[in-house]
Amino acid sequence: MPAALPLSAALLCLLSAPPKSPAKAPAPLGPSPQVAEQLIGAALTDGHAYARLAELTDSIGQRLSGSEGADAAVRWAKRSFEADGVKVWLEPVKVPHWVRGEGSARVLASDTRREQKLAVLALGGSVATPPEGLTAEVVEVRSFEEVAALGDKVKGKVVFFNHSMAETKDYGPAAALRTRGASVAAKAGAVGMLIRSLATASLRTPHTGALRYDEGVPAIPAAAVSVEDAQLLHRLLGAGPVKVELKLSCQTLPDADSFNVVAEVKGREKPREVVLLGAHLDSWDVGTGAHDDGAGVTMVMEAARLLARLKPAPRRTVRVVLFMNEENGLRGGRAYAEAHAAELGEHVAALEMDAGGGRPLGVVLRAGPGGDALVKPWLRPLEALGAGVLLPGEAGGADISPLMPARVPFVGVRVDASRYFDVHHSEADTLDKVDPKDLAQSTAALAWVSYVLAEVPGVLPRPDAPATPLP
Amino acid sequence: MPAALPLSAALLCLLSAPPKSPAKAPAPLGPSPQVAEQLIGAALTDGHAYARLAELTDSIGQRLSGSEGADAAVRWAKRSFEADGVKVWLEPVKVPHWVRGEGSARVLASDTRREQKLAVLALGGSVATPPEGLTAEVVEVRSFEEVAALGDKVKGKVVFFNHSMAETKDYGPAAALRTRGASVAAKAGAVGMLIRSLATASLRTPHTGALRYDEGVPAIPAAAVSVEDAQLLHRLLGAGPVKVELKLSCQTLPDADSFNVVAEVKGREKPREVVLLGAHLDSWDVGTGAHDDGAGVTMVMEAARLLARLKPAPRRTVRVVLFMNEENGLRGGRAYAEAHAAELGEHVAALEMDAGGGRPLGVVLRAGPGGDALVKPWLRPLEALGAGVLLPGEAGGADISPLMPARVPFVGVRVDASRYFDVHHSEADTLDKVDPKDLAQSTAALAWVSYVLAEVPGVLPRPDAPATPLP
Numbered sequence: 001m002p003a004a005l006p007l008s009a010a011l012l013c014l015l016s017a018p019p020k021s022p023a024k025a026p027a028p029l030g031p032s033p034q035v036a037e038q039l040i041g042a043a044l045t046d047g048h049a050y051a052r053l054a055e056l057t058d059s060i061g062q063r064l065s066g067s068e069g070a071d072a073a074v075r076w077a078k079r080s081f082e083a084d085g086v087k088v089w090l091e092p093v094k095v096p097h098w099v100r101g102e103g104s105a106r107v108l109a110s111d112t113r114r115e116q117k118l119a120v121l122a123l124g125g126s127v128a129t130p131p132e133g134l135t136a137e138v139v140e141v142r143s144f145e146e147v148a149a150l151g152d153k154v155k156g157k158v159v160f161f162n163h164s165m166a167e168t169k170d171y172g173p174a175a176a177l178r179t180r181g182a183s184v185a186a187k188a189g190a191v192g193m194l195i196r197s198l199a200t201a202s203l204r205t206p207h208t209g210a211l212r213y214d215e216g217v218p219a220i221p222a223a224a225v226s227v228e229d230a231q232l233l234h235r236l237l238g239a240g241p242v243k244v245e246l247k248l249s250c251q252t253l254p255d256a257d258s259f260n261v262v263a264e265v266k267g268r269e270k271p272r273e274v275v276l277l278g279a280h281l282d283s284w285d286v287g288t289g290a291h292d293d294g295a296g297v298t299m300v301m302e303a304a305r306l307l308a309r310l311k312p313a314p315r316r317t318v319r320v321v322l323f324m325n326e327e328n329g330l331r332g333g334r335a336y337a338e339a340h341a342a343e344l345g346e347h348v349a350a351l352e353m354d355a356g357g358g359r360p361l362g363v364v365l366r367a368g369p370g371g372d373a374l375v376k377p378w379l380r381p382l383e384a385l386g387a388g389v390l391l392p393g394e395a396g397g398a399d400i401s402p403l404m405p406a407r408v409p410f411v412g413v414r415v416d417a418s419r420y421f422d423v424h425h426s427e428a429d430t431l432d433k434v435d436p437k438d439l440a441q442s443t444a445a446l447a448w449v450s451y452v453l454a455e456v457p458g459v460l461p462r463p464d465a466p467a468t469p470l471p
Numbered sequence: 472m473p474a475a476l477p478l479s480a481a482l483l484c485l486l487s488a489p490p491k492s493p494a495k496a497p498a499p500l501g502p503s504p505q506v507a508e509q510l511i512g513a514a515l516t517d518g519h520a521y522a523r524l525a526e527l528t529d530s531i532g533q534r535l536s537g538s539e540g541a542d543a544a545v546r547w548a549k550r551s552f553e554a555d556g557v558k559v560w561l562e563p564v565k566v567p568h569w570v571r572g573e574g575s576a577r578v579l580a581s582d583t584r585r586e587q588k589l590a591v592l593a594l595g596g597s598v599a600t601p602p603e604g605l606t607a608e609v610v611e612v613r614s615f616e617e618v619a620a621l622g623d624k625v626k627g628k629v630v631f632f633n634h635s636m637a638e639t640k641d642y643g644p645a646a647a648l649r650t651r652g653a654s655v656a657a658k659a660g661a662v663g664m665l666i667r668s669l670a671t672a673s674l675r676t677p678h679t680g681a682l683r684y685d686e687g688v689p690a691i692p693a694a695a696v697s698v699e700d701a702q703l704l705h706r707l708l709g710a711g712p713v714k715v716e717l718k719l720s721c722q723t724l725p726d727a728d729s730f731n732v733v734a735e736v737k738g739r740e741k742p743r744e745v746v747l748l749g750a751h752l753d754s755w756d757v758g759t760g761a762h763d764d765g766a767g768v769t770m771v772m773e774a775a776r777l778l779a780r781l782k783p784a785p786r787r788t789v790r791v792v793l794f795m796n797e798e799n800g801l802r803g804g805r806a807y808a809e810a811h812a813a814e815l816g817e818h819v820a821a822l823e824m825d826a827g828g829g830r831p832l833g834v835v836l837r838a839g840p841g842g843d844a845l846v847k848p849w850l851r852p853l854e855a856l857g858a859g860v861l862l863p864g865e866a867g868g869a870d871i872s873p874l875m876p877a878r879v880p881f882v883g884v885r886v887d888a889s890r891y892f893d894v895h896h897s898e899a900d901t902l903d904k905v906d907p908k909d910l911a912q913s914t915a916a917l918a919w920v921s922y923v924l925a926e927v928p929g930v931l932p933r934p935d936a937p938a939t940p941l942p
Binding site: 054058059060061068069072112113114115116119201202203204205227228231232235236287288422423426427428430431432 | 525529530531532539540543583584585586587590672673674675676698699702703706707758759893894897898899901902903
């Protein structure tokens with residue numbers, strides 16, 4: 001009965017109007033239930049976010065900073081915003097240009113056993129080995145403390161960081177080993193570094209990720225081995241010395257020109273107040289970056305598309321930033337904070353989607369005291385999605401972290417990331433791993449939360465700046 | 472209280488003696504409960520099968536027919552039987568010697584999309600492509616009938632068999648496509664063949680397996696793509712023509728000399744009656760063949776070791792055959808049937824373990840009428856393992872299939888293979904995938920069933936020979 005629709009919409013409008021309080025001037029209207037219907041209804045029914053994710057992963061695929069894929073992704077994103085009728089522009093970013101080349105490794109044969117191949121991926125940013133490979137004995141450790149305790153025993157060896165990551169919550173500490181392990185090992189005299197892949201499932205699948213070399217310490221080749229191969233090394237080391245050969249032909253080329261893609265829906269009343277929605281457009285050079293961070297990219301693009309259709313526009317400006325170079329440099333996040341330094345005082349909220357395309361679980365904040373009270377009353381439309389709750393924990397995001405000194409409040413739509421690390425940074429991060437239902441539901445939650453932030457009469461109290469400078 | 476043990480053993484012996492029936496000569500004793508205790512107790516507690524599997528997979532690893540790994544596995548198996556005090560000898564087998572070389576594939580870029588890499592593994596036995604690769608359009612089919620229906624549209628194309636295997640039970644029909652698909656496609660004029668991996672899980676993991684070229688049809692290159700890549704091809708083909716490049720450098724070298732490893736525990740009363748326990752010593756050249764068929768190998772070796780310790784020995788001879796070349800030729804199975812043709816009339820049962828190292832589910836038979844009645848009364852000791860049941864379905868095994876014309880009864884200890892095809896024929900078939908508990912339980916079930924077959928007064932009725940000759 002399509003003819004009945006305008007009437008029921010009008011009725012809803014009446015029902016949702018605040019009760020008259022003739023003694024005072026009317027309070028500014030808050031987010032409207034009709035908009036909840038519109039945003040959530042569209043996100044859950046039109047399949048637009050998933051179709052766009054298929055386009056990004058199937059037609060562009062890998063998009064590591066500096067690569068042709070990254071350039072193509074920038075053009076695609078700009079074109080897509082334009083097709084959606086959302087104002088878009090590019091902001092220049094100089095990015096690292098690292099190229100993986102070939103990689104292989106094997107355990108050398110001994111008197112008691114035959115050679116075994118290891119499934120490896122160079123860590124992003126690794127230097128190459130000599131063309132004939134690097135051959136050395138392996139020393140297994142679980143922490144930086146163990147490297148220190150080993151003293152001279154590390155000299156001339158390949159240090160193998162065999163952490164015990166098993167669940168999503170273990171990622172943080174293991175990522176510290178991956179990022180800093182090569183330099184910690186090199187400082188102790190190691191000639192190479194291996195790390196067990198940071199993964200919650202494995203079918204002999206190595207997972208890459210960035211490392212960072214300390215200044216003044218030799219840069220040594222570093223690679224992730226699959227979980228199975230980490231277990232093999234551990235067993236073999238239990239029986240005696242183990243020698244590995246590692247061959248990597250990575251190259252770091254001169255920095256390349258690239259871009260953040262920035263789009264916005266101008267606010268109707270406070271256009272200078274900005275709600276920033278972020279995700280990162282670059283991916284690793286394995287898989288097609290479907291969960292990391294194709295899902296985030298398509299969710300924030302879709303939120304912008306849906307918000308741009310609202311008449312009238314939300315009170316404040318909603319700005320989408322597709323950051324370049326989250327994976328191996330964070331140059332996009334830093335460039336944005338620098339280029340927009342003068343406006344950050346009016347950035348009223350920043351939200352980054354970068355934990356995959358799982359279903360929505362709720363909302364998290366990083367704001368000053370009283371932030372909860374501003375957001376909580378507006379979460380009811382997310383209840384049927386199982387996401388109408390404020391969760392403990394802090395909102396954040398790598399690309400928006402440079403906004404912390406400017407005390408920009410952070411908001412997060414938390415998604416189910418329990419299976420995210422099954423595929424994260426591996427060849428297995430492909431479209432089929434993203435459930436269209438989950439993606440649609442998280443897109444719906446994001447669209448509504450973005451609208452709320454742009455429409456509520458007040459703004460989130462600003463949190464304190466971090467006590468220590470950011471790395 | 473070790474001193475009490477002999478007494479309680481004597482007591483058990485008395486309790487288990489059949490009731491006296493003075494009117495008749497005493498019936499021959501059947502399998503004894505003390506032996507059940509001994510075999511099952513040892514298999515469940517000594518961890519011997521798993522330790523041996525670790526040795527095979529970690530110290531030898533891959534062992535494709537004709538490779539150094541296969542030679543090393545033969546020497547290892549002989550040495551291991553000798554260490555167990557089990558009589559062992561080698562029986563010569565000429566085996567195919569196929570070498571994988573390098574393999575890669577990609578979807579070529581089009582006007583609307585960038586190039587994408589495909590994760591592939593050549594099918595075992597495939598010919599090579601030209602060194603510069605084979606480039607052609609892809610035609611997707613689900614069956615041989617679809618190839619026929621397409622007629623001329625297949626000419627000059629790569630035929631892509633995109634079956635829908637999702638569970639273990641789907642393996643049979645999908646394996647027919649893998650084995651015969653290349654020749655069916657070539658007959659219709661195709662220049663290459665791709666098949667979705669036969670798998671029940673995937674993290675971008677291709678699964679290999681044997682093909683068989685028909686005589687008089689051009690041998691075309693053939694490879695398995697990962698499930699993810701099959702889905703990608705399917706999506707891309709939905710949007711328009713897709714061209715792939717396939718590069719394989721496989722080689723088929725002259726047949727190589729190899730061996731079946733045969734070991735036996737001589738029967739005390741009917742040494743010419745043979746209960747054959749089989750498994751295959753060769754593996755694919757990816758992963759380390761832990762489930763396929765390292766688990767089977769170590770289970771039958773362990774059964775022999777435990778049976779060899781029995782005093783007195785079982786009534787009949789238990790012979791273990793570690794077949795060579797199950798994966799890509801079945802030469803070991805055929806060689807055994809040929810070399811032992813004269814004895815097959817006294818092969819009273821054959822049992823092959825080749826479905827991985829899962830927990831035991833029960834027993835299956837392929838025997839003449841009345842077979843059930845012989846076996847069923849002796850399954851009680853397996854009840855606490857969840858395996859004390861005769862299951863529907865037929866016992867079988869690739870390596871023992873050449874014994875069918877001689878009407879050898881088959882017995883099977885069925886194991887849980889619901890996750891077997893997660894790793895089967897892939898790089899992920901490694902030791903960590905085998906659960907030591909499951910392996911111990913299936914070893915226990917196998918040891919007991921083997922003993923029962925060697926000890927029961929009667930023998931299984933022989934089944935009919937197959938109506939049609941074996942392939």
